[in-house]
Amino acid sequence: MVRSSATKSKSPKKYFTKGTTPKPFPKLPFVPFFFNSSFYIFLEFKTHLGLQQYRPITQKQNKGLLLPPPSATSESESAAAACGASTFRPPTPAVLRLHLLITSALNYCYYNLMSYQQHLTLQHHPLVHPLLFHTSNMAYTYSPTTTFFPKHHLRSTTINCTSSSPPPTTVTTTNNRQPVPLLPFSAKYVPFNSITDESYSLDEIIYRSSSGGLLDVQHDMNALKQFDGKYWRTLFDSRVGRATWPYGSGVWSKKEWVLPEIDNDDIISCFEGNSNLFWAERYGKENLSGMNDLWVKHCGISHTGSFKDLGMTVLVSQVNRLRKMNKPLVGVGCASTGDTSAALSAYCAAAGIPSIVFLPANKISMAQLVQPIANGAFVLSMDTDFDGCMKLIREITSELPIYLANSLNSLRLEGQKTAAIEILQQFNWEVPDWVIIPGGNLGNIYAFYKGFKMCEELGLVDRIPRLVCAQAANANPLYLNYKSGWKNFTPVKATTTFASAIQIGDPVSIDRAVYALKNSDGIVEEATEEELMDEMAAADATGMFVCPHTGVALVALRKLRERGVIGRSDRTVVVSTAHGLKFSQAKIDYHSKAIEGMGCKFANPPVEVKAEYSAVMDVLTKYLSKVS
């Protein structure tokens, strides 16, 4: 990567961490950048109150390339011009001349195009595309005046940018006649799975449709379809794990498909996503009679220890945006005993937004509360049950300027769906045969469906996997509904399960889940307490440390394998939703055989031995002869 004296300044930059408002660009001399023999640049024109703000940006450093003022026409003027946060109104038509030093091939800049499609973007890629982009009221073309890749892979060139207004509806370049996108990316709320004209801006504070139904975030698919599947695959691949804010996040690396219109600086991210897709080689071989293509997606190895981070970064980022827009939002509230309140309070704490958690007194242990408490949430403990808390927070949030982060919130699903895209990406865009997801409130299975479906619709893949929803037998309303052939859904009274996060008898996202399963040739399975705990223990013994919900999903897998539904060599992904460290007590109880009525057949308690060389030697020799 480039290193110059300018890189030694002390001000925090946009590594993968929180954003700030970008500073004005410093005045810089005209410095060519060398990214190992490859070099990329884009120019971003922000449309802002009718003024065009221009700032040249390189991929790796928010500084550097010189953009001349619009009137500059000579190379010398260009080279001398200051590079700053200038604003100007481009004349129509106008000619901009940009003096660039070009090194060699620039795949990267092609990849990064669309992250700035909202703005006017000039993109320079001599090998791949002469490019032309536009905003809603302008179009720019450029034509390189020199050839590229001279002997030393370094040469200056001039780019002529001509604005025109209004823009043509389709523009082709002279070189390759490739149409250029003209629709900006956008998304809005619409009623879930219903044919109406009803829709709401994502900047409205709204939780349900006019008829009281679920909402869904609907993207402008025509805008996204301006680019083909290969483009999106390449774009997403180019961002994996990078330090460039905010794209190092697994969620925000898909920003155009999540919240396309949010400003990068409004995003609250803690490097969520990019979780390990673990090849459960030993588990598959030893526990599922030689299943050789089994993978566990460890969504719980994350900032707050559960997959909820994926959705919460989206919700809190949007709230952050709304607050900056001076919408009346003092804080964010939820009624949750577990991962939701943990994720909400952590992201709010990072953002400096007050979080409020409602909980039933005497029914929640401090252990369940420790994350929101530690993250500074205002935790209200009240003498009622969980439903009472939920009712109260709904009433309160309709009166007070508190955003409700409950589980029907459709913004969160936009983040969660990126886990599905990430799975495809980690398989190099090959589609697995099965994806098994634990289900309680049932938002997540729809989120996975939505992620897979978008990839199919936009041509990244050509099919979607079959989905399996796995429920605890103690909280199995979807399973019963599936067994009845999707006849009338009836809530159940959920009883205690070790898989506590899915102990839900009347799931809010039931319609979403049924839709997802019907459209993915899906299946629902269930697991008893003993089954799920045994399976969790069996998985741990092969190097994982999974939560009981993962145990539920693994039981579903075992049952479908035994029935021959899932084949031995089917590529199968089991979604693990929380970190095992959140369930230490359940594991302790299991391995201590302290669970009433449970055999705990895989318990692995410590072996007591006298602290003498010979005694230890005896025990160990026996053990080693058994295992070697």
Add this chain to the structure above:
Amino acid sequence: MVRSSATKSKSPKKYFTKGTTPKPFPKLPFVPFFFNSSFYIFLEFKTHLGLQQYRPITQKQNKGLLLPPPSATSESESAAAACGASTFRPPTPAVLRLHLLITSALNYCYYNLMSYQQHLTLQHHPLVHPLLFHTSNMAYTYSPTTTFFPKHHLRSTTINCTSSSPPPTTVTTTNNRQPVPLLPFSAKYVPFNSITDESYSLDEIIYRSSSGGLLDVQHDMNALKQFDGKYWRTLFDSRVGRATWPYGSGVWSKKEWVLPEIDNDDIISCFEGNSNLFWAERYGKENLSGMNDLWVKHCGISHTGSFKDLGMTVLVSQVNRLRKMNKPLVGVGCASTGDTSAALSAYCAAAGIPSIVFLPANKISMAQLVQPIANGAFVLSMDTDFDGCMKLIREITSELPIYLANSLNSLRLEGQKTAAIEILQQFNWEVPDWVIIPGGNLGNIYAFYKGFKMCEELGLVDRIPRLVCAQAANANPLYLNYKSGWKNFTPVKATTTFASAIQIGDPVSIDRAVYALKNSDGIVEEATEEELMDEMAAADATGMFVCPHTGVALVALRKLRERGVIGRSDRTVVVSTAHGLKFSQAKIDYHSKAIEGMGCKFANPPVEVKAEYSAVMDVLTKYLSKVS
């Protein structure tokens, strides 16, 4: 990325997950690959019992390019030849002709060169280097017979590979006279910081030098110096977060600097490293009077929840290699109550290697044990203290075929040092001013020093940060030693601290730590129990969920800030070593104000309120008026 019908095969591939022995290459037709207008290929010749096994590999897919049999000389023969796991003994001299389809610029293959430098590697990069590589008994050159980058960026070419024996000691290509590396990467054990000829192969089972001192893994720096800093930066950057086994791991993305000679398939990895470098923006601003360039490296958000994963992947991988070499190793043992036994047992479980943990009976809770127990370790509980366990396991491992994974093991430091390299990388190879690391047994501070120092020596950066070791006041032997001006070191009797992993009075790596601190203009600080718990709570309130050790490091930072040693705008990194979820009980006790003699000034207990609309409204209105 490329998608072809061949990619739909069901056999598991090398995504970021566990390795297997590579299968023979399937017979494939001659298919050109298109990686978005860029395409990379390398050929790997393995030297194996005198036979040369050849298999062509593309970066993204272990299949594809056709390598003709050695006798094939015509294009048509090449195109028709099978691509398989053939073995052949190359004639000396011999001519290989390889028919390739080349698309466009190939930065990537340049990056990936050295990962295969151990083997004979032919590398094809028309723009950057005509290449020449060799093994110890052969050298190959190639000369492209056509020019590249024709109009459609696609053209066939023939590469002539000529073996010669013995190889020249320095070879230059005809095109650019660039010397080509001839030294293979290697590493060995040497006594730590001592000038002797004593050294041991990493394939020996040895823990201490002949004089009973510490060992250090010493890399052949001359071999590494064959490449400049820019090369290494580019190589490491090219691997960040990628799915290519094993380079997606933060540790193994630096494989050449860790265990250069291990076969990729012997590596046991769980996607360790690549942890978030969190910009502690709110914490710095609000708790350290506007410190604006403060970062927390979250090493504990990982597979087993602590930084120990970084070292354990190296140790267990090497043990795996030794077992495959038929060294007498049935299992791996340790005496540890915490993160070490957790990481050891998880990695062993993933590898299918028995792990053995020795622990004092009645002094360890099941909570401390739950990870090794769940990961199937053979846990021996004995009626002695921790020192007794350590003594016994040393005796036992000298008799039984059990590898000792204790904390003086120098292999583990090779993995841990990658966290330092990763920090530089995340700052785009800018060097922070300060890095603050909690210290108990003191191996980690040396590992960080070593990582930074290697980056300096190999030209990736031009200086190293100043290191700060932070100790709990209840276990502060290094602090006392530092205060005495590094006079004679005296162990202390450590007393209980919430920072339990650093509760060590007689650290095994004391010499390493003193060396690291002296050579980095380092400082040692200490934190009392109340200080460290308050600081942990303050950090949590800004969106983190840190362990008490991180609290210790943050106290050190605060003290150095208050004394003016660390400046307000100094770029400072605090290393967080474990996941806060491992310390839920300590956090519960703090926020319940249940810690005797501690004020718990940042405790944030739940607020009780009647479950009535008006009562809740009152409480919330007051709260909101306070925070808004």
